[in-house]
Amino acid sequence: MNTLLSSPDRPDAPAEVAVRFEDVSKTYAARRGQSTVAALADIDLSVRAGSILGVIGRSGAGKSTLIRLVNGLELPTAGRVLVGGTDVANLPEEELRQLRRSIGMIFQHFNLLSSRTVHDNVALPLEIAGASRAEIRARVDPLIDLVGLADKRDRYPAELSGGQKQRVGIARALATRPSVLLSDEATSALDPETTRSILDLLTTINQELELTILLITHEMAVIRGIARDVAVIEGGRIVEQGDVFDLFTRPQHPTTRAFLAAESGRALPPFVAEHLSATPAPGSQQVLRIIFRGAHATDPVLSQITQQFGVAVNILGGAVDAIAGRPFGTLIVGVPEDPPLLEHISAFLAARDLDLEVLGHFALPAASPAQALGEVSHVA
């Protein structure tokens, strides 16, 4: 009985939910010499069918617990976890087995059997499910093709790179035709380029197989690279969730801001950070962060400000990028200390739906300010 995605076709119906956490809490019982651990509290989260939802959090935030609740490896202390509308708790054994077959999982360290070839690793879940040889033959080779490993079919894990091992992990996870794929830090052991190729593969699989993907990670780059929806988890609670573009461009919670602080372009260049102060100093400039998003993301805003207000704007740092296919940029600039001017600039940006953050005041101590900022402009 696989109830996943099996509701009738209703074009006007709200998006179907593949996985739902309903007020879920999880407390681990006390272990010897330790008190109980409240790993998750009041989790309310829905993963839309066919979507890719990323959950980001630091170590110990509760990510693994969250993902293990989906396939019943852990059970909630309170609340319900529904997969395709079915409560994971209290399922008869056979139904739990069926449910688990409809949920694939990939891992940070791949979890391949070293004594089995690529083919035999991918075949393993089918063997466990009691599939016939013919079924295994029909299923495994196309999956190995799908993940781009046709030439490695008879190799052993020790002969593969990290990225290739994860491709085997993905093929194995898909063997039982799951509707939901759980990804537990699947790219954390991989270099950035390999991470990119694995995220691309997961995106393709999501689209071609209409597979729902729930992934946990501690890396914002992973969220940016694949997810459309994101939830930020901290201390067992979801502190912020929503559309990835909205969260990246207008983070509300300090934890989200902390994750974003390390993102290229958002971070203050070290020479600015070291000399940033909360109060103006002789010769200082006001440091602003301008966030470009939406319809005006690609407007030539700096030259417009220069023309309109007759001021020179020093570029101190920044980057222009796209998130989920939408243009998004950050610029860190210095403008003269002048409160009325700042109000004008603020209104000018607000009228274009661009965000402004006032970061502080910046002056290099040794050199004369004009000279210092002149040099800075060259660096930028």
Ligand code: ADP
């Ligand atoms: P993350 O995956 O974000 O690192 P976890 O879900 O692994 O977080 O852990 C959340 C909290 O629950 C941590 O404080 C961790 O020590 C605790 N924890 C996880 N698993 C167990 C367990 N089996 N028994 C007791 N405490 C646990």
